[in-house]
Amino acid sequence: MDKYQKENKIGEGTYAVVYSGIELSTKRRIAIKKIKLGQFQDGLDPPSIREIKFLKELKHTNVLELIDVFAHKKSMNMILELMDTDLEVIIKNKNVVFNAGDVKSWLLMTLRGTYHCHRNFILHRDLKPNNLFIAADGTLKLGDFGLARDFAGCSKPMTSQVVTRWYRSPELLLRGQYYGHGVDIWAIGCIFAELMLRTPYLAGDSDLGQLQTIFRALGTPTEEDWPGFSDLPDKKNLEFQMFPRTPLKSLFTAAGSDALDLLESMLTYDPLKRISAFDALDHCYFRNAPAPTKPEKLPKNADAPPQPEKNLKRKADDSEDAAVKSKLPRMLF
Amino acid sequence: MAASFWSSSQRKTWLFTQTQLDELIRAQKENCVLTSLERKHVMIYYTGMIISLAKALKLRQQIISTACVFFKRYYLRHSLVPQRNNGIEPTLMLATCVYLACKVEEAPVHIKSVSQVMTSNQMLGSQSSIDPSKISECEFYLMEGLEFYMIVFHPYNAVIMYIKDLSLSKQDRTVFLQTAWMIVNDTYKTDLPMLYPPHMIALAVIYLTAGMQENALKDVDFAAWFSRFNVGHNDVLILVQHLLDMYQVMSLYVEKDVSGLVSRLRSAQV
Ligand SMILES: Nc1ncnc2c1ncn2[C@@H]1O[C@H](COP(=O)(O)OP(=O)(O)OP(=O)(O)O)[C@@H](O)[C@H]1O
Numbered sequence: 001m002d003k004y005q006k007e008n009k010i011g012e013g014t015y016a017v018v019y020s021g022i023e024l025s026t027k028r029r030i031a032i033k034k035i036k037l038g039q040f041q042d043g044l045d046p047p048s049i050r051e052i053k054f055l056k057e058l059k060h061t062n063v064l065e066l067i068d069v070f071a072h073k074k075s076m077n078m079i080l081e082l083m084d085t086d087l088e089v090i091i092k093n094k095n096v097v098f099n100a101g102d103v104k105s106w107l108l109m110t111l112r113g114t115y116h117c118h119r120n121f122i123l124h125r126d127l128k129p130n131n132l133f134i135a136a137d138g139t140l141k142l143g144d145f146g147l148a149r150d151f152a153g154c155s156k157p158m159t160s161q162v163v164t165r166w167y168r169s170p171e172l173l174l175r176g177q178y179y180g181h182g183v184d185i186w187a188i189g190c191i192f193a194e195l196m197l198r199t200p201y202l203a204g205d206s207d208l209g210q211l212q213t214i215f216r217a218l219g220t221p222t223e224e225d226w227p228g229f230s231d232l233p234d235k236k237n238l239e240f241q242m243f244p245r246t247p248l249k250s251l252f253t254a255a256g257s258d259a260l261d262l263l264e265s266m267l268t269y270d271p272l273k274r275i276s277a278f279d280a281l282d283h284c285y286f287r288n289a290p291a292p293t294k295p296e297k298l299p300k301n302a303d304a305p306p307q308p309e310k311n312l313k314r315k316a317d318d319s320e321d322a323a324v325k326s327k328l329p330r331m332l333f
Numbered sequence: 334m335a336a337s338f339w340s341s342s343q344r345k346t347w348l349f350t351q352t353q354l355d356e357l358i359r360a361q362k363e364n365c366v367l368t369s370l371e372r373k374h375v376m377i378y379y380t381g382m383i384i385s386l387a388k389a390l391k392l393r394q395q396i397i398s399t400a401c402v403f404f405k406r407y408y409l410r411h412s413l414v415p416q417r418n419n420g421i422e423p424t425l426m427l428a429t430c431v432y433l434a435c436k437v438e439e440a441p442v443h444i445k446s447v448s449q450v451m452t453s454n455q456m457l458g459s460q461s462s463i464d465p466s467k468i469s470e471c472e473f474y475l476m477e478g479l480e481f482y483m484i485v486f487h488p489y490n491a492v493i494m495y496i497k498d499l500s501l502s503k504q505d506r507t508v509f510l511q512t513a514w515m516i517v518n519d520t521y522k523t524d525l526p527m528l529y530p531p532h533m534i535a536l537a538v539i540y541l542t543a544g545m546q547e548n549a550l551k552d553v554d555f556a557a558w559f560s561r562f563n564v565g566h567n568d569v570l571i572l573v574q575h576l577l578d579m580y581q582v583m584s585l586y587v588e589k590d591v592s593g594l595v596s597r598l599r600s601a602q603v
Contacts, residue, residue, distance in 0.1 A: 042444045043469035044476070049436050052476075053483040057342055069481040071473045120337045149439065150484070 001072045004079060006032055015045050015146075020082055023067070029136075030067060033078040044076060047146030052078065054122055054145045062113030064133055064143035083143070084136045085301045087191070088129035091198060096299045100256070103195040104285070105292035106132070109140035110188055115277035117142070118181045123149050127187035128167045129194065138295035151180055163187055165210050166200050170221070171271050173211050174232035182271035185280070189266030196252055196259070211240070218267060219245025226269040258285040338530060342482040347406060349527055354409070362412035366601050371594055373523070373582050375413060378591045379404065380522045383427050389450045390442055392435065394518065399485045400427075400434035401521035407478040409527070414601045421471060422599070424451070425463055429471040437483045444468055485526075488517050491535035495562075499539075499550060513542045516576065523579050529572055536564055537572035544573075 004021050010031070011018040019032045035048045044052075055066035055078075068079040087106060090096055110132060117124055124131075126147040133143045149158060158177055163169070169186030171179050193201035202217060204210030215221070220242045221229055248260045255263070262285045265275040275283070286292065338344055349357070358364070363372060380401055387397040404427055415422050428451050435442045444465045452462040476483070492513050501509055516538045520526060525534060536559060543550045556566040 041466065041469055043432070043436075043472035046436055046441060049433075049483070052481050053437060056482050057340075057484055069476075071477055076473070076476075120340065 001070070001077070003068075004030060004032060015048055016078075023079070029082040031080040031082045033080055035076040035078065037075050048076065050148050051145045054117075054148045054150075058116065058120060058122065060113060060116040061139060062109045062141055063116060064141045080143075081135065081141070083133035083141065085134050086130055086143075087132040087134060087140065087195075090134065090299070090301050091129055091194060093301055094198075096301065098195065098198075098299060099290070099293070100254075100259075101290040101293040102298055103192075104290070105295065105298060106140055106195060107188070107192050108281070108286060108292045109295070110142070110191065111277050111281050113140070113142040114184050114188060115281060117148075118184070118277050121150050123151050123181060124184050125149055126163055127184055127191065128164045129191055130164075132191070134298075134301075138298040138300075140295070165207065166190060166203050168210065169271070170211065170214060170226075170269055171232065173207060173214075174229075174234040176232050179271060181276065182274045185266050185274050185277065188277075188280075189263055192263055192266065193252070196255055208238075215240060215243045217246075217251075218269075219243055221269040229269070256285075256288070258283070258288050261285070338486045338532075341484060341486060343484070343486050344530065346480065346482055347527060348530065351528060354524055354527060357409045361408075362414045363598060363601075366414065366598060367594065370582065370585070372413075374586050374591045375594055375598065376405070376408075376524075377522045377583065377586055378588075378595060379423055379427055382424065383431060385454065386428065386431050386447070386450055389454060390431070390435075390446060392431070392442075393438070393440065395487055395489065396431075396434050396438045396440060398487050398489075398518070398521050398526075399438055400430040402485045402526050403430040403434060403475065403479060405524060405527060407475055411478060414598050421474060425467055425471050426475065428463055429468050429475050432468055433472055433475055433483070437485075486531045488520075488531040488535035488538065489514070491532045492517060492538060495535055495539055499553065499558075501550070505546070509542055509546060512545065513538050516541060519579065519583070520576070522583070523575075525572075525575060525579070528575070532562070533564065533568065533572055536562065537569050537576060540569055541573050541576050 003025065004023055007020045007022070009017060010020050016033045016035045019034065021030050021032045022028070023030050035044065037044070052066070052069055055064065056069075059065065064083070065081045066078060067081065068077075070077055070079075110127070114124065114127070124142060124145065124147075126144060127142070131142065131144040133141045135141060147163070151158075158179070163172060163183060167187035167190045169179070169183045172183055190201050202210070202213050204213040220240050223230055248264060249255075249257075252260060252263070262275070262280060262283045265283075266280065268274040358369075358372065363375075367375065383400050383404060384397060387400065407426060407430070408423075411421075413423055428447050432442065432444060432447045447468060448463045448465045493510070496506060496510055496513065499506075499509075517534065520534060520538075529537075540555060543553070543555070555569075559566050559569055
């Protein structure tokens with residue numbers, strides 16, 4: 001602990017309190033994430049274990065760097081790069097104006113970080129603007145690996161209760177247990193749309209409502225769009241209203257056709273046909289004008305940042321869902 | 334198996350040469366009390382305890398193997414003779430290894446079940462029980478000892494993949510896989526997982542298995558086969574020798590004597 005100097009408290013989550021600080025040897029600004037122990041008689045909580053386990057393995061410009069971990073006075077401390085803000089704050093700050101190059105730059109960095117995870121057989125499983133941190137130099141970094149999972153085996157069923165609802169892919173919403181990197185790509189598609197719209201694109205109010213919202217926006221999928229769709233655990237018991245497919249162009253009026261093509265390939269229903277991070281990075285959208293804005297030139301959150309209100313925070317797993325579920329007749333699920 | 338081995342901490346931080354490994358082990362206190370062979374036997378003894386704990390908890394093989402690797406990595410830099418000041422007994426540490434491995438492999442078990450099994454199965458010998466709070470406290474020290482690197486790669490997937498590549502009848506393949514699997518499991522009683530990458534262990538295990546089941550694969554040119562995976566025949570042969578040494582060490586193992594060694598270690602507190 002004597003290698004670092006602790007300054008102010010800058011945030012608090014369920015499992016940790018975060019302070020700003022300085023690494024004394026380099027004078028580098030850092031974040032100290034102090035994991036609350038004490039009340040955990042079961043040792044370190046699983047999200048913190050995942051975060052440490054994956055961040056120790058992943059080193060990339062677009063992934064939040066874990067500089068050090070150590071135990072100190074009955075608590076676990078993670079030393080992280082200090083981030084200025086996150087993409088949710090920037091999107092919500094209406095004083096900040098984005099241009100098409102800025103959106104492209106943020107999307108590019110998100111995809112690069114995600115590709116690095118996928119290449120290492122790691123799924124993030126909770127991508128959303130709030131987990132895309134922005135460093136002082138404008139670089140975007142993926143953070144919060146508390147739900148991440150490795151998928152090299154792929155044959156083991158996994159829980160579908162991951163990813164904050166608005167960014168959750170249809171295969172997860174139908175409680176598919178065998179999924180892959182497509183869940184991250186879907187979330188990135190939603191983030192891409194949100195960057196263009198400046199408001200969450202598919203904001204459902206419950207798990208079931210989320211599917212409705214998606215189908216209304218993108219058309220209800222048929223067995224042809226998505227082979228295997230009808231066999232997913234929750235599909236069998238559900239009747240869906242058939243919504244027609246409306247062209248994205250009608251909502252995203254300002255977007256170029258290359259941007260819409262990429263968006264559409266990210267929001268493809270069939271996870272097997274959904275674009276991969278690698279192919280997305282190779283999409284002509286990134287080669288066409290305008291060029292992605294250089295990170296240091298990206299709009300900052302300098303003007304009066306309105307902090308996102310606590311109760312508006314979107315969580316991956318909220319009890320509200322459970323409440324809604326228990327009220328609905330079993331038939332629906 | 335998780336993440337990519339080539340860029341992993343296992344390759345960068347947790348693979349040693351035999352010399353490096355010997356030096357690390359020689360630096361430990363137990364060296365004044367144990368010969369090198371005796372230390373190997375003590376390790377087999379504790380691995381056996383990990384396995385019976387894991388079996389009682391009905392854990393998957395990969396979790397057991399991860400727990401074994403945690404245990405070995407920890408004791409590379411810590412003495413098997415418990416220090417008087419922090420008092421971590423290897424039995425407490427191995428229970429903690431199993432508990433943490435379950436979390437890391439995404440199959441958590443209740444901390445109380447771990448302590449219950451340890452206590453009720455008389456695994457602790459003359460010692461009293463292991464309290465859950467001791468395990469959660471020990472988890473701290475274990476993670477620190479692991480330098481917080483928790484992803485462990487195993488040869489199991491590689492073994493399956495390589496076997497598919499050999500032309501074996503369905504029946505032969507089943508027997509082959511079973512034998513190979515058992516040999517891989519045995520490697521966790523030794524330091525081999527800290528000396529060789531998983532795919533090398535997989536190839537050597539297959540070579541050894543093929544040798545034991547002569548008929549099935551007697552026409553295969555293994556040198557050529559290894560070179561397809563960019564691995565030298567000679568390197569595999571060295572590793573096979575290690576596997577044979579491992580069985581030699583195991584054949585000299587006498588449970589009663591090793592129990593005696595373990596009590597001697599306990600009383601050798603420093
Ligand atoms: N590296 C960092 N640099 C700057 N601020 C950070 C950093 N890491 C976390 N924070 C801030 O600290 C807050 C708490 O972070 P933490 O990861 O503990 O919780 P969370 O993910 O926001 O919430 P929860 O753990 O409840 O899901 C975050 O909202 C964020 O604003």
